[in-house]
Amino acid sequence: MKSKLNKAYMTEVLEMLLRTPSPTGYTHHIMKKVEQEVNKLGYELTYTNKGCGIVTVPGVRNDRVIGISAHVDTLGAMVRSIKENGTLKITSLGGFMMGAIENEYVQIHTRDERVYDGTILTSRPSVHVYEDAREFKRDEANMEVRIDELVKSKKEVQDLGIRVGDYISFDPRVQVKENGFVKSRHLDDKASVASLFGLLRLIQEEGLKPLFTIKLFFSNYEEVGHGSAFIPEDITDFIAVDMGALGDDLSGSERDVSICAKDSSGPYDYQMTSKMIELAEKLEIGYAVDIYPRYGSDASAALKAGSDIRAALVGPGVHASHSMERTHMDAVVNTAALLAAYVMEPVEA
Template sequence: MMIHPNETYILDLLTKLLNTASPSGFTHRIMKLIESEAKALGLPYTQNEKGGAIITLKGKDSSRRIALSAHVDTLGAMVRSVTSKGTLAITSVGGFMMQSIENEYCTIHTRSGKTYTGTILTSHPSVHVYSDARDFKREEKNMEVRIDELVENKEDVMKLGIMTGDFVSFDARPVITPSGYVKSRHLDDKASVAALFGLLESSRREGWQPTHDLVLLISNYEEVGHGASWIPGGIQEMIAVDMGAMGDDLNCKETDVSICAKDSTGPYDYEMTGKLIQLAEELIIPYAVDIYPHYGSDASAALSGGNNIRAALLGPGVHASHAMERTHKQAILNTTKLLASYVMS
């Protein structure tokens, strides 16, 4: 059976997700959005102790449970210290190139709930002033946040209530083009979260059920390695839904569904991967099979955590991962279609 994902619903939800700050460790606000969406679809919603979401969809046969996971946490930063000149030194949350956040607008989230905007720059930001500005090494110790407040020293910043350990989120700046491209920060992995909710919305609207009970895991610590290291009991199979990478020696395009055969932790389940390939071909869904040597997923975290499961990995193709990313709506919608076909087979 081929489902018909609601494009408007999926892209509208994706835009909301992208516009909600959620660096790893600071996901309580976006989880409220996830909870609201699940309840609007009439689905049971609970959280694990780490704050990740567990959403269940009843199947025709409860003798098996299949998990689909995606992560809502993103890259970001924290305040490492306040400098004497009134800027913020930062420490990264997640793995990204410092060049990818240079000149990016950001928001500082204080413990009191106040927020302040700023810009991430090197400490030698101007070619008119610094002879080494072009070659100055883009590394963590040389990056800082310029705060959009009247501050001249450390004391001025402290009066704002900004302190070490406050989170810094990067402005996503999502744009959906007339040609169907979606460009934004944090498509890894909010595009997949939107695809999963597209599956749930389709089930309710089109009146279909998965063959077996379905458990959706929306994790909130994937970018730091332990998002789905614990999963609920009774799950036999798990598909991590995460972005497909693009570049040298890779087949994936932004319009493709990426099926990952192996990542840095080893190969995924042969039969599950083969079934996804077979279904993509039957549904005439553009797909690519790739190997990602610098990649780990929630499924690999679950396996490393000792869970007795079989696992696979797929997701929409994303260009320039961990930088200013881009995918195409076709890849997101087809991810939903392929997953629905899998859970109904």
């Protein structure tokens, strides 16, 4: 089944997603693109009240329903205030190091759909001017956006239509390499969304019928912890597809699908996780099992919200998460392959 997955298609979808700004809370544009792509494959996307998207794929049986989620929302920022010198103070959306966004190009999205370019800097951005520029603490209070417009005052910024509460997206700096590497911001979690589209296209092209009905769930508030606080009540088994963390004391790689046995919310379902491992080994899908003590997922959000589900967490390995991220398309394909195998041979009650 892995050989039938269309890597070129997943790469194309991933690049489209990465180039579409979608900081958490500002996901209406990317959800329209998700809907268009779903429609191209012959399926329908329905929406929850807060804008999450759901695609239903009928199975041979409907006595259990498998939910599979990935999130389209990303890290970003919002205008906290407009300074008298014409720069913008920011407040962060999602958890990242301020050093990871220093000197990054950004776009400011106004409520009336105007877009302005800018750069995130500290308020002491030059070693030639400020004696403490190197040691200056990188925190929200000391970061600002320099707008690429002829503005020197708060009023001139307001005349552009920029207001407190406007969204700020980071330049993803997408690069797709011939050797399969993809480096970009926001691979968390757009690499996983690309895997879901690979799965959906495989089902459509091969005429596959999952054992149980599946519902693909595109969440839009994962970075702030409630992307899947609501999921459809008929979902009995829930697989969060989110990036696999890489680093010290972890065994995954940028080419593997990561299977998370436990994160900050506790252990994932024993039977589901064991089945994922069994399938990966049987089908020779590159995988690793890891534990993430500083990580939460859409599955843990659903559990905390009281959903009566079994839950698992898998996803493509991503290096330098919440910073300048990198993965390999092999990890995206391996994730889609594991999901495809699971929906055809899931854990039964």
